[in-house]
Amino acid sequence: MRPITAIGFDADDTLWQNEQYYRWTEEHFQALLADYAEGSDISARLLEAEKRNLAYYGFGIKGFTLSMIETAIEITGGKLPTKAIGEILSIGRELLQHPVETLPHVEETLEALNGENLLVLITKGDLFDQERKLAQSGLGDFFDAVEIVSDKSATTYRRIFSKLADGPERAMMVGNSLKSDIVPAIAAGSWGVFVPHALTWAVEHVEPPSDAPRFRQIETLSDLHQILLEIKGV
Structure with missing residues:
Protein backbone atom coordinates (compact mmCIF):
# COMPACT_ATOMS: atom_id res chain seq x y z
CA MET A 1 0.00 0.00 0.00
CA HIS A 98 -2.18 41.40 -13.10
CA PRO A 99 -0.89 38.60 -15.34
CA VAL A 100 -0.35 35.22 -13.74
CA GLU A 101 3.35 34.51 -13.30
CA THR A 102 4.06 30.90 -12.37
CA LEU A 103 6.94 30.19 -10.02
CA PRO A 104 10.06 28.19 -10.96
CA HIS A 105 9.78 24.39 -11.39
CA VAL A 106 5.98 24.37 -11.07
CA GLU A 107 4.98 22.97 -14.44
CA GLU A 108 7.65 20.28 -14.63
CA THR A 109 6.88 19.17 -11.06
CA LEU A 110 3.16 18.84 -11.72
CA GLU A 111 3.82 17.07 -15.01
CA ALA A 112 6.10 14.54 -13.29
CA LEU A 113 3.53 13.82 -10.57
CA ASN A 114 0.53 13.72 -12.88
CA GLY A 115 -0.83 10.18 -13.03
CA GLU A 116 1.23 8.92 -10.09
CA ASN A 117 -0.89 10.63 -7.46
CA LEU A 118 -4.26 12.32 -7.25
CA LEU A 119 -3.45 16.04 -7.51
CA VAL A 120 -5.79 18.53 -5.84
CA LEU A 121 -5.56 22.31 -5.94
CA ILE A 122 -6.66 23.63 -2.54
CA THR A 123 -6.79 27.41 -2.38
CA LYS A 124 -8.63 30.07 -0.42
CA GLY A 125 -9.73 33.52 -1.51
CA ASP A 126 -12.18 35.14 -3.87
CA LEU A 127 -13.86 32.54 -6.10
CA PHE A 128 -13.76 34.56 -9.33
CA ASP A 129 -10.16 35.67 -8.83
CA GLN A 130 -8.88 32.17 -8.07
CA GLU A 131 -10.73 30.74 -11.07
CA ARG A 132 -9.27 33.51 -13.26
CA LYS A 133 -5.71 32.84 -12.11
CA LEU A 134 -6.04 29.08 -12.55
CA ALA A 135 -7.37 29.54 -16.09
CA GLN A 136 -4.61 31.98 -17.04
CA SER A 137 -1.88 29.86 -15.45
CA GLY A 138 -2.46 26.98 -17.87
CA LEU A 139 -2.05 24.53 -14.98
CA GLY A 140 -5.65 23.40 -14.69
CA ASP A 141 -5.23 20.17 -16.64
CA PHE A 142 -2.69 18.85 -14.15
CA PHE A 143 -5.26 18.70 -11.34
CA ASP A 144 -7.83 16.01 -10.76
CA ALA A 145 -9.88 18.33 -8.54
CA VAL A 146 -9.99 21.98 -7.50
CA GLU A 147 -11.21 23.13 -4.09
CA ILE A 148 -11.63 26.88 -3.49
CA VAL A 149 -12.39 27.29 0.20
CA SER A 150 -13.19 30.18 2.54
CA ASP A 151 -10.50 29.10 5.02
CA LYS A 152 -8.08 26.26 5.64
CA SER A 153 -8.30 24.23 8.82
CA ALA A 154 -7.74 20.64 9.89
CA THR A 155 -11.44 20.06 9.25
CA THR A 156 -11.03 21.38 5.70
CA TYR A 157 -8.25 18.93 4.91
CA ARG A 158 -10.01 15.98 6.53
CA ARG A 159 -13.12 16.71 4.45
CA ILE A 160 -11.30 17.16 1.14
CA PHE A 161 -8.92 14.22 1.43
CA SER A 162 -11.67 11.92 2.73
CA LYS A 163 -14.04 12.92 -0.07
CA LEU A 164 -11.57 12.80 -2.95
CA ALA A 165 -8.85 10.37 -1.85
CA ASP A 166 -7.96 7.71 0.72
CA GLY A 167 -8.19 9.99 3.74
CA PRO A 168 -5.81 12.58 5.21
CA GLU A 169 -3.36 9.99 6.54
CA ARG A 170 -2.38 9.05 2.97
CA ALA A 171 -2.30 12.62 1.70
CA MET A 172 0.22 15.43 1.52
CA MET A 173 -0.30 19.20 1.46
CA VAL A 174 2.29 21.45 -0.21
CA GLY A 175 2.32 25.21 0.29
CA ASN A 176 4.09 28.40 1.30
CA SER A 177 1.95 29.22 4.34
CA LEU A 178 2.74 27.43 7.58
CA LYS A 179 -0.48 28.68 9.15
CA SER A 180 -2.85 27.74 6.34
CA ASP A 181 -1.19 24.94 4.40
CA ILE A 182 1.10 23.06 6.76
CA VAL A 183 0.04 23.20 10.42
CA PRO A 184 -3.66 22.34 9.83
CA ALA A 185 -2.80 19.61 7.31
CA ILE A 186 -0.49 17.94 9.81
CA ALA A 187 -3.18 18.30 12.49
CA ALA A 188 -5.54 16.46 10.15
CA GLY A 189 -3.05 13.58 9.90
CA SER A 190 -1.47 14.47 6.55
CA TRP A 191 2.08 15.22 5.55
CA GLY A 192 2.91 18.92 5.27
CA VAL A 193 5.63 20.18 2.92
CA PHE A 194 6.58 23.81 3.40
CA VAL A 195 7.94 25.73 0.39
CA PRO A 196 8.93 29.19 1.66
CA HIS A 197 8.26 32.24 -0.47
CA ALA A 198 10.25 35.46 -0.16
CA LEU A 199 7.05 37.39 0.54
CA THR A 200 4.42 36.07 2.95
CA TRP A 201 1.48 38.00 4.37
CA ALA A 202 2.03 38.79 8.07
CA VAL A 203 -1.26 37.10 9.02
CA GLU A 204 0.15 33.77 7.79
CA HIS A 205 3.23 33.79 10.03
CA VAL A 206 3.50 31.05 12.69
CA GLU A 207 6.36 28.97 14.01
CA PRO A 208 7.18 25.88 11.95
CA PRO A 209 6.08 22.55 13.49
CA SER A 210 9.66 21.32 13.39
CA ASP A 211 9.06 18.44 15.83
CA ALA A 212 6.16 17.00 13.85
CA PRO A 213 7.21 13.71 12.19
CA ARG A 214 5.21 14.55 9.06
CA PHE A 215 6.68 18.03 8.56
CA ARG A 216 9.13 18.65 5.73
CA GLN A 217 10.66 21.80 4.24
CA ILE A 218 12.05 22.25 0.75
CA GLU A 219 13.56 25.19 -1.10
CA THR A 220 11.71 24.77 -4.40
CA LEU A 221 9.08 22.45 -5.81
CA SER A 222 11.80 20.63 -7.71
CA ASP A 223 12.78 19.05 -4.36
CA LEU A 224 9.35 17.51 -3.84
CA HIS A 225 10.13 14.33 -5.80
CA GLN A 226 12.99 13.49 -3.44
CA ILE A 227 10.75 13.97 -0.41
CA LEU A 228 8.23 11.55 -1.89
CA LEU A 229 10.95 8.96 -2.50
CA GLU A 230 12.14 9.28 1.09
CA ILE A 231 8.62 8.80 2.45
CA LYS A 232 8.14 5.76 0.24
CA GLY A 233 11.42 4.39 1.57
CA VAL A 234 13.01 4.22 -1.87
Whole structure:
Protein backbone atom coordinates (compact mmCIF):
# COMPACT_ATOMS: atom_id res chain seq x y z
CA MET A 1 0.00 0.00 0.00
CA ARG A 2 1.45 3.36 -1.02
CA PRO A 3 1.93 5.78 1.91
CA ILE A 4 0.76 8.75 -0.17
CA THR A 5 -1.92 8.62 -2.84
CA ALA A 6 -3.03 12.27 -2.97
CA ILE A 7 -1.14 15.58 -2.98
CA GLY A 8 -2.76 18.92 -2.33
CA PHE A 9 -1.19 22.12 -3.62
CA ASP A 10 -1.77 25.65 -2.46
CA ALA A 11 -1.99 28.19 -5.30
CA ASP A 12 -0.98 31.76 -4.34
CA ASP A 13 2.79 32.07 -3.86
CA THR A 14 3.17 28.31 -4.19
CA LEU A 15 2.27 27.89 -7.87
CA TRP A 16 2.23 31.55 -8.94
CA GLN A 17 3.18 35.01 -7.68
CA ASN A 18 0.58 36.79 -5.58
CA GLU A 19 1.83 38.68 -2.52
CA GLN A 20 4.11 40.94 -4.54
CA TYR A 21 1.06 42.52 -6.21
CA TYR A 22 -0.50 43.25 -2.83
CA ARG A 23 2.76 44.88 -1.71
CA TRP A 24 2.81 47.11 -4.79
CA THR A 25 -0.82 48.06 -4.17
CA GLU A 26 -0.04 48.84 -0.54
CA GLU A 27 2.78 51.16 -1.64
CA HIS A 28 0.32 52.98 -3.92
CA PHE A 29 -2.13 53.21 -1.01
CA GLN A 30 0.57 54.71 1.21
CA ALA A 31 1.27 57.33 -1.44
CA LEU A 32 -2.41 58.27 -1.59
CA LEU A 33 -2.44 58.96 2.16
CA ALA A 34 1.04 60.43 2.46
CA ASP A 35 -0.37 63.80 3.59
CA TYR A 36 -2.11 62.20 6.56
CA ALA A 37 0.31 59.63 8.04
CA GLU A 38 3.67 57.89 7.70
CA GLY A 39 3.85 54.86 5.43
CA SER A 40 4.66 52.45 8.25
CA ASP A 41 1.66 53.66 10.28
CA ILE A 42 -0.63 53.32 7.26
CA SER A 43 0.53 49.73 6.69
CA ALA A 44 0.14 48.82 10.37
CA ARG A 45 -3.40 50.17 10.50
CA LEU A 46 -4.29 48.48 7.22
CA LEU A 47 -3.07 45.14 8.59
CA GLU A 48 -5.23 45.56 11.69
CA ALA A 49 -8.25 46.34 9.50
CA GLU A 50 -7.58 43.24 7.42
CA LYS A 51 -7.42 41.07 10.52
CA ARG A 52 -10.69 42.53 11.86
CA ASN A 53 -12.44 42.04 8.55
CA LEU A 54 -11.43 38.48 7.77
CA ALA A 55 -14.48 37.20 9.65
CA TYR A 56 -16.74 39.41 7.52
CA TYR A 57 -15.16 39.55 4.07
CA GLY A 58 -12.91 36.51 4.02
CA PHE A 59 -9.63 36.31 2.11
CA GLY A 60 -8.96 37.99 -1.19
CA ILE A 61 -8.97 41.21 -3.15
CA LYS A 62 -12.47 42.38 -2.26
CA GLY A 63 -11.79 42.24 1.46
CA PHE A 64 -8.41 43.91 0.96
CA THR A 65 -10.00 46.78 -0.99
CA LEU A 66 -12.71 47.32 1.63
CA SER A 67 -10.03 47.29 4.34
CA MET A 68 -8.10 49.97 2.45
CA ILE A 69 -11.20 52.18 2.31
CA GLU A 70 -11.92 51.63 6.02
CA THR A 71 -8.30 52.43 6.92
CA ALA A 72 -8.30 55.58 4.80
CA ILE A 73 -11.48 56.84 6.48
CA GLU A 74 -9.96 56.21 9.92
CA ILE A 75 -6.64 57.88 9.11
CA THR A 76 -8.28 60.97 7.60
CA GLY A 77 -10.77 61.30 10.45
CA GLY A 78 -13.69 60.75 8.12
CA LYS A 79 -12.52 63.49 5.74
CA LEU A 80 -11.42 61.20 2.91
CA PRO A 81 -12.26 62.92 -0.41
CA THR A 82 -14.62 61.09 -2.73
CA LYS A 83 -11.94 61.18 -5.43
CA ALA A 84 -9.59 59.24 -3.13
CA ILE A 85 -12.21 56.54 -2.59
CA GLY A 86 -12.41 56.19 -6.36
CA GLU A 87 -8.64 55.84 -6.58
CA ILE A 88 -8.62 53.14 -3.90
CA LEU A 89 -11.30 51.22 -5.77
CA SER A 90 -9.25 51.61 -8.95
CA ILE A 91 -6.04 50.20 -7.46
CA GLY A 92 -8.08 47.37 -5.97
CA ARG A 93 -9.44 46.51 -9.43
CA GLU A 94 -5.91 46.58 -10.82
CA LEU A 95 -5.11 43.62 -8.57
CA LEU A 96 -7.57 41.62 -10.64
CA GLN A 97 -5.74 42.43 -13.85
CA HIS A 98 -2.18 41.40 -13.10
CA PRO A 99 -0.89 38.60 -15.34
CA VAL A 100 -0.35 35.22 -13.74
CA GLU A 101 3.35 34.51 -13.30
CA THR A 102 4.06 30.90 -12.37
CA LEU A 103 6.94 30.19 -10.02
CA PRO A 104 10.06 28.19 -10.96
CA HIS A 105 9.78 24.39 -11.39
CA VAL A 106 5.98 24.37 -11.07
CA GLU A 107 4.98 22.97 -14.44
CA GLU A 108 7.65 20.28 -14.63
CA THR A 109 6.88 19.17 -11.06
CA LEU A 110 3.16 18.84 -11.72
CA GLU A 111 3.82 17.07 -15.01
CA ALA A 112 6.10 14.54 -13.29
CA LEU A 113 3.53 13.82 -10.57
CA ASN A 114 0.53 13.72 -12.88
CA GLY A 115 -0.83 10.18 -13.03
CA GLU A 116 1.23 8.92 -10.09
CA ASN A 117 -0.89 10.63 -7.46
CA LEU A 118 -4.26 12.32 -7.25
CA LEU A 119 -3.45 16.04 -7.51
CA VAL A 120 -5.79 18.53 -5.84
CA LEU A 121 -5.56 22.31 -5.94
CA ILE A 122 -6.66 23.63 -2.54
CA THR A 123 -6.79 27.41 -2.38
CA LYS A 124 -8.63 30.07 -0.42
CA GLY A 125 -9.73 33.52 -1.51
CA ASP A 126 -12.18 35.14 -3.87
CA LEU A 127 -13.86 32.54 -6.10
CA PHE A 128 -13.76 34.56 -9.33
CA ASP A 129 -10.16 35.67 -8.83
CA GLN A 130 -8.88 32.17 -8.07
CA GLU A 131 -10.73 30.74 -11.07
CA ARG A 132 -9.27 33.51 -13.26
CA LYS A 133 -5.71 32.84 -12.11
CA LEU A 134 -6.04 29.08 -12.55
CA ALA A 135 -7.37 29.54 -16.09
CA GLN A 136 -4.61 31.98 -17.04
CA SER A 137 -1.88 29.86 -15.45
CA GLY A 138 -2.46 26.98 -17.87
CA LEU A 139 -2.05 24.53 -14.98
CA GLY A 140 -5.65 23.40 -14.69
CA ASP A 141 -5.23 20.17 -16.64
CA PHE A 142 -2.69 18.85 -14.15
CA PHE A 143 -5.26 18.70 -11.34
CA ASP A 144 -7.83 16.01 -10.76
CA ALA A 145 -9.88 18.33 -8.54
CA VAL A 146 -9.99 21.98 -7.50
CA GLU A 147 -11.21 23.13 -4.09
CA ILE A 148 -11.63 26.88 -3.49
CA VAL A 149 -12.39 27.29 0.20
CA SER A 150 -13.19 30.18 2.54
CA ASP A 151 -10.50 29.10 5.02
CA LYS A 152 -8.08 26.26 5.64
CA SER A 153 -8.30 24.23 8.82
CA ALA A 154 -7.74 20.64 9.89
CA THR A 155 -11.44 20.06 9.25
CA THR A 156 -11.03 21.38 5.70
CA TYR A 157 -8.25 18.93 4.91
CA ARG A 158 -10.01 15.98 6.53
CA ARG A 159 -13.12 16.71 4.45
CA ILE A 160 -11.30 17.16 1.14
CA PHE A 161 -8.92 14.22 1.43
CA SER A 162 -11.67 11.92 2.73
CA LYS A 163 -14.04 12.92 -0.07
CA LEU A 164 -11.57 12.80 -2.95
CA ALA A 165 -8.85 10.37 -1.85
CA ASP A 166 -7.96 7.71 0.72
CA GLY A 167 -8.19 9.99 3.74
CA PRO A 168 -5.81 12.58 5.21
CA GLU A 169 -3.36 9.99 6.54
CA ARG A 170 -2.38 9.05 2.97
CA ALA A 171 -2.30 12.62 1.70
CA MET A 172 0.22 15.43 1.52
CA MET A 173 -0.30 19.20 1.46
CA VAL A 174 2.29 21.45 -0.21
CA GLY A 175 2.32 25.21 0.29
CA ASN A 176 4.09 28.40 1.30
CA SER A 177 1.95 29.22 4.34
CA LEU A 178 2.74 27.43 7.58
CA LYS A 179 -0.48 28.68 9.15
CA SER A 180 -2.85 27.74 6.34
CA ASP A 181 -1.19 24.94 4.40
CA ILE A 182 1.10 23.06 6.76
CA VAL A 183 0.04 23.20 10.42
CA PRO A 184 -3.66 22.34 9.83
CA ALA A 185 -2.80 19.61 7.31
CA ILE A 186 -0.49 17.94 9.81
CA ALA A 187 -3.18 18.30 12.49
CA ALA A 188 -5.54 16.46 10.15
CA GLY A 189 -3.05 13.58 9.90
CA SER A 190 -1.47 14.47 6.55
CA TRP A 191 2.08 15.22 5.55
CA GLY A 192 2.91 18.92 5.27
CA VAL A 193 5.63 20.18 2.92
CA PHE A 194 6.58 23.81 3.40
CA VAL A 195 7.94 25.73 0.39
CA PRO A 196 8.93 29.19 1.66
CA HIS A 197 8.26 32.24 -0.47
CA ALA A 198 10.25 35.46 -0.16
CA LEU A 199 7.05 37.39 0.54
CA THR A 200 4.42 36.07 2.95
CA TRP A 201 1.48 38.00 4.37
CA ALA A 202 2.03 38.79 8.07
CA VAL A 203 -1.26 37.10 9.02
CA GLU A 204 0.15 33.77 7.79
CA HIS A 205 3.23 33.79 10.03
CA VAL A 206 3.50 31.05 12.69
CA GLU A 207 6.36 28.97 14.01
CA PRO A 208 7.18 25.88 11.95
CA PRO A 209 6.08 22.55 13.49
CA SER A 210 9.66 21.32 13.39
CA ASP A 211 9.06 18.44 15.83
CA ALA A 212 6.16 17.00 13.85
CA PRO A 213 7.21 13.71 12.19
CA ARG A 214 5.21 14.55 9.06
CA PHE A 215 6.68 18.03 8.56
CA ARG A 216 9.13 18.65 5.73
CA GLN A 217 10.66 21.80 4.24
CA ILE A 218 12.05 22.25 0.75
CA GLU A 219 13.56 25.19 -1.10
CA THR A 220 11.71 24.77 -4.40
CA LEU A 221 9.08 22.45 -5.81
CA SER A 222 11.80 20.63 -7.71
CA ASP A 223 12.78 19.05 -4.36
CA LEU A 224 9.35 17.51 -3.84
CA HIS A 225 10.13 14.33 -5.80
CA GLN A 226 12.99 13.49 -3.44
CA ILE A 227 10.75 13.97 -0.41
CA LEU A 228 8.23 11.55 -1.89
CA LEU A 229 10.95 8.96 -2.50
CA GLU A 230 12.14 9.28 1.09
CA ILE A 231 8.62 8.80 2.45
CA LYS A 232 8.14 5.76 0.24
CA GLY A 233 11.42 4.39 1.57
CA VAL A 234 13.01 4.22 -1.87
